[in-house]
Amino acid sequence: MHRFILAGLSMLVLSAPFFPAGAAGLEWEVRDDRKLELEPLDLAVSQDGAWIFFLIPGEVRVLDMKTWAAVARIPVESGFDRIAYSDAEAMLILTSRTSGRLLRVALEKVYTFDPSGLPILGAADGSVTVAVFSDYQCPYCARLEPLLQQVQEKYPKDVRIVHKNLPLSSHRFAVSAGLAALAAHAQGKFEPFHKGLMASHNTMSEEVITRTAEEMGLDMERFQSDRKNPTFQGVLQRDMAEGRAAGVRGIPAVFVNGKHLRAPTPETLMGAIEKELRKTAP
Structure with a gap:
């Protein structure tokens, strides 16, 4: 009798569905x-x-x-009937x-960036x-300055340079310096x-910011007041x-007509500018 019960239990266990340990189920929601x-x-x-691509004829x-x-609407020849997207290669x-x-x-x-409230160097209507x-404590940002100066000199009527603040949390005086630049x-x-x-990036401090403003002949009372101006703080936050929205992970980050230029060099930056200028050439 006991043997029969055990045999029956064995058959029941063997016939039950087997799920490996840790197996995942599935739920769904439309x-x-x-x-x-x-x-x-x-x-x-x-x-x-972010994007979905629909392939239709042509x-x-x-x-x-x-x-x-x-x-966007991208024209292609008719006859293509399958589409895939490679993120690695965009x-x-x-x-x-x-x-x-x-x-x-x-x-x-x-990408589209709002230049309102920001200084523009070079051609204002370029x-x-x-x-x-x-940011003003970034050594790599300071190293980029000579290249930006070359751009200003080479394209005085065609290129405008917009400086946008992206202070790193590890740089103690970057926010303060950014607000000071807007006040200037x-x-x-x-x-x-x-x-x-930028020339004092490695020794940045409140004293350096104040001394630089004094050397520039700024109205110091107005300067100190403007550094606390909510409007300027809003510009910096924007x-x-x-x-962040443009996916910037390191600075300096350079965008030419909204397109990210990674590892800018004289050749790549000038090349990107020339490419954009050809698009607008008569």
């Missing part, structure tokens, strides 16, 4: 259900979930995944079952904008003040938010 205005042949999504439509707003890859063709399309994010995210800008002395602070 987050979106919408009617598409187009019938895609195929689609792809960027790894960060075109790739790029939409913002959060807002579903149109980002590249669309289209293929055709019928012709066996493969097409790669390089993509580049273009067709090319070089936006630089930096309010008195029309940004450029010499900026250069003076710059920081824009830098």
